[in-house]
Amino acid sequence: MLAHSPRVGRALMAELFERSQARQWGLTVEAFQAVLEASAAHALGARSAGPDDVERYLASLHLADLALATACAAGQEAAWETFVREYRPILTRAADAIDPGGGARELADALYADLYGLRETAGARQSLFRYFHGRSSLATWLRAVLSQRLVDRARVAHRTTPLGEEDDAPLPDPRPAAPDPERPRFLEAVRRALATSVGALDAHDRLRLGLYYVQRLTLAQIGKLLKEHEASVSRHLTRVRGALRTGIERELREREGMTEAAIAECLRSVVDDPGALDLEALVGELPGGKNVRDNRSRD
Amino acid sequence: MTPDSDRDMDRLLGAVLPGTLAPASAECLDAERLAAWSEGALDSEEARSVETHLAGCARCQALAAVFARTEPAPAASVSPGVVIPMRRRWSMGWIAPLAAAAAALTLWIVWPGRESTSSITSAPPVAAPSQTMARAEENKQKAAETEPPAAGFAEPKNQARTQAPADADASRLDQLKKDATARRERDVAVNPTAAPAEAPKSAAPAISTVAPPPAPATPPPPPAAPASAAQTPAARPAQAAPPFAQSGQAAATRPAPPPPGATNEAVSVARPELQMRDSAAAAKLEATVPPVIEIVTVQAQVLDAISEVNTRQVAGGVAAGRGGGGGGRGGGARAVPPAPPPAAAPAAAPRWRILDGTRVERSTDNGATWLPLGIDLPARLTGGASPAPSVCWLIGERGLVLLSTNGLNFERITFPAAVNLTGIRATSAEAAAIATTDGRTFITSDGGRSWRLQGFPAGSF
Numbered sequence: 001m002l003a004h005s006p007r008v009g010r011a012l013m014a015e016l017f018e019r020s021q022a023r024q025w026g027l028t029v030e031a032f033q034a035v036l037e038a039s040a041a042h043a044l045g046a047r048s049a050g051p052d053d054v055e056r057y058l059a060s061l062h063l064a065d066l067a068l069a070t071a072c073a074a075g076q077e078a079a080w081e082t083f084v085r086e087y088r089p090i091l092t093r094a095a096d097a098i099d100p101g102g103g104a105r106e107l108a109d110a111l112y113a114d115l116y117g118l119r120e121t122a123g124a125r126q127s128l129f130r131y132f133h134g135r136s137s138l139a140t141w142l143r144a145v146l147s148q149r150l151v152d153r154a155r156v157a158h159r160t161t162p163l164g165e166e167d168d169a170p171l172p173d174p175r176p177a178a179p180d181p182e183r184p185r186f187l188e189a190v191r192r193a194l195a196t197s198v199g200a201l202d203a204h205d206r207l208r209l210g211l212y213y214v215q216r217l218t219l220a221q222i223g224k225l226l227k228e229h230e231a232s233v234s235r236h237l238t239r240v241r242g243a244l245r246t247g248i249e250r251e252l253r254e255r256e257g258m259t260e261a262a263i264a265e266c267l268r269s270v271v272d273d274p275g276a277l278d279l280e281a282l283v284g285e286l287p288g289g290k291n292v293r294d295n296r297s298r299d
Numbered sequence: 300m301t302p303d304s305d306r307d308m309d310r311l312l313g314a315v316l317p318g319t320l321a322p323a324s325a326e327c328l329d330a331e332r333l334a335a336w337s338e339g340a341l342d343s344e345e346a347r348s349v350e351t352h353l354a355g356c357a358r359c360q361a362l363a364a365v366f367a368r369t370e371p372a373p374a375a376s377v378s379p380g381v382v383i384p385m386r387r388r389w390s391m392g393w394i395a396p397l398a399a400a401a402a403a404l405t406l407w408i409v410w411p412g413r414e415s416t417s418s419i420t421s422a423p424p425v426a427a428p429s430q431t432m433a434r435a436e437e438n439k440q441k442a443a444e445t446e447p448p449a450a451g452f453a454e455p456k457n458q459a460r461t462q463a464p465a466d467a468d469a470s471r472l473d474q475l476k477k478d479a480t481a482r483r484e485r486d487v488a489v490n491p492t493a494a495p496a497e498a499p500k501s502a503a504p505a506i507s508t509v510a511p512p513p514a515p516a517t518p519p520p521p522p523a524a525p526a527s528a529a530q531t532p533a534a535r536p537a538q539a540a541p542p543f544a545q546s547g548q549a550a551a552t553r554p555a556p557p558p559p560g561a562t563n564e565a566v567s568v569a570r571p572e573l574q575m576r577d578s579a580a581a582a583k584l585e586a587t588v589p590p591v592i593e594i595v596t597v598q599a600q601v602l603d604a605i606s607e608v609n610t611r612q613v614a615g616g617v618a619a620g621r622g623g624g625g626g627g628r629g630g631g632a633r634a635v636p637p638a639p640p641p642a643a644a645p646a647a648a649p650r651w652r653i654l655d656g657t658r659v660e661r662s663t664d665n666g667a668t669w670l671p672l673g674i675d676l677p678a679r680l681t682g683g684a685s686p687a688p689s690v691c692w693l694i695g696e697r698g699l700v701l702l703s704t705n706g707l708n709f710e711r712i713t714f715p716a717a718v719n720l721t722g723i724r725a726t727s728a729e730a731a732a733i734a735t736t737d738g739r740t741f742i743t744s745d746g747g748r749s750w751r752l753q754g755f756p757a758g759s760f
Binding site: 060089092094095098099100101102132133135136137140141143144145146148150155194207210211214221222224225241244245267268270271 | 337
């Protein structure tokens with residue numbers, strides 16, 4: 001039930017019910033109304049939403065998918081047949097896209113048990129479908145659920161090793177380490193400058209950087225995710241990279257009092273082995289004196 | 300900003316940014332919010348909140364990345380899953396372009412002729428070769444247009460992963476390259492066929508990984524020194540069929556399917572365009588996949604006979620020293636008379652055909668009637684091979700390999716690379732060699748239970 005809005009009006013409910021074609025799955029208007037209200041409460045519950053907001057929200061839902069998911073959650077056989085016929089290939093393709101070796105298919109297959117709800121609570125099956133509220137298409141939601149399972153599995157597998165750590169472990173440097181008395185000072189200076197520059201970026205730019213440099217997505221994949229053309233992604237990355245470079249150089253020049261030659265030497269020294277940067281300290285020294293991790297978590 | 304400084308920044312960012320991400324928290328995204336955000340279904344405030352969180356959360360960024368990878372790419376894609384170590388991606392990232400270039404170069408040199416008794420049964424109405432070349436050029440230009448000047452970012456797929464991020468660890472990459480070079484040299488010393496430049500020789504179990512140069516009215520200039528010895532496509536007369544799967548372009552030069560019973564090597568549709576870096580251009584060229592690919596049975600001994608003929612032709616051409624036209628192996632092959640048509644397959648041998656890359660049909664009456672086979676295809680098919688009447692291999696995009704040993708039911712075979720497959724040569728239900736768009740050739744001798752990369756020892760995968 002919505003906390004800040006009235007129940008869905010009868011006329012609107014009738015229209016939504018009709019559009020959802022929920023009748024073909026044997027759902028009643030009352031049952032589907034409860035699902036819609038639960039969806040609205042889930043999405044808008046924390047906000048003060050008026051009737052217009054609720055109506056707009058409900059009208060934006062993928063009603064047919066929601067009806068199908070609701071019927072599947074209820075164990076409706078025809079709905080399950082439809083679901084398996086129409087969505088199994090989608091799940092299979094998604095799994096194969098991630099891991100053509102078949103490793104992800106296992107997880108995709110395992111999803112069916114959770115979607116059906118083999119576990120019971122208080123005598124009722126706990127179907128995974130109850131988390132689908134129709135805000136996206138069912139196909140996209142299934143891809144997201146599969147992705148979630150994959151990431152969680154990877155995190156469990158690497159519980160003692162944070163994601164990406166093994167990927168980024170530097171190889172032993174075959175070159176003999178040249179002692180550089182200035183190196184500690186350079187590292188510290190670049191660390192501060194980079195912290196300032198990265199912290200000055202907006203979230204969208206940081207997201208692009210992360211998807212490219214950390215997650216190693218292609219420009220096309222980033223573009224698709226962020227609804228940008230890949231050429232735009234490229235331009236933005238180029239711009240941000242240039243801005244970071246400029247920001248670092250400015251910080252070194254103004255805050256550290258370095259000359260152009262000293263800046264070049266400093267960057268060269270650090271770039272040769274950036275792994276020595278104190279990253280924990282880096283993220284903790286953003287402008288405003290706040291810890292970026294805390295900020296990002298709360299955002 | 301100089302290219303060097305760009306690379307320096309790439310290295311710095313590649314090393315530093317992972318450490319700037321926060322661990323998972325109670326604010327992390329659930330599947331529904333991620334899905335709704337990806338579809339643009341969130342209001343602006345909530346969408347901004349999601350993006351802000353994504354920008355700083357390691358777990359959710361990884362989730363978004365995996366989610367992005369669940370969407371099957373329209374064209375060749377090499378981005379592996381999140382759990383694949385970066386080092387492996389680096390190594391394959393630089394090997395792939397080299398292998399593709401070597402394969403294309405050697406095919407140019409030794410291609411034994413495309414106007415011969417074909418090993419391809421279909422006559423797909425693909426674009427004319429000259430159009431294909433023009434389109435390839437056009438797409439190269441488009442790929443170039445998407446690249447910002449001196450930025451190095453606009454390189455999707457393989458290149459994107461081997462440029463800026465690769466620069467982030469150039470020393471590591473250099474070391475890997477040295478190791479791989481040393482390994483290749485060792486392989487060559489042990490097995491000469493492992494050398495990329497020699498791979499496509501007839502006797503080697505190689506496959507046409509890319510389309511050979513088509514026969515345009517004005518043939519493209521042959522590449523550099525080795526190509527000077529090659530015969531230009533337009534100058535080649537009809538020759539024996541090559542023993543391996545050929546390209547769609549080659550098929551296009553044949554006006555009609557062969558008469559019933561004629562044996563033919565099965566076939567794949569090579570799409571050199573897929574090697575292009577611009578994914579949009581590659582996607583556009585999806586339309587060049589022939590609507591019909593027909594597969595008929597070719598016994599292994601027929602393949603061997605064809606291979607032997609080609610070997611003799613190539614050897615004879617080299618021995619003849621070649622006169623006119625540039626000399627070399629390709630030119631030598633011109634002097635050799637065309638190979639006799641291979642022995643006919645049994646009249647009742649089944650055939651298969653692939654329609655639009657999405658449906659498979661089978662005929663047991665020499666193509667008079669076709670019955671659809673209900674196969675769940677996770678990706679488009681690009682070709683196939685039938686080494687025996689009851690055996691059929693099918694290949695497709697994103698590492699799709701299917702095998703039937705009764706001619707009716709197909710089983711998915713696990714393939715070690717998520718790349719588009721362009722060619723297959725099979726001699727039994729156990730032995731097959733499959734070529735990929737990035738120029739690699741994978742070989743199995745146990746029905747796909749294990750694969751090895753051509754030129755590498757068994758157990759590579």
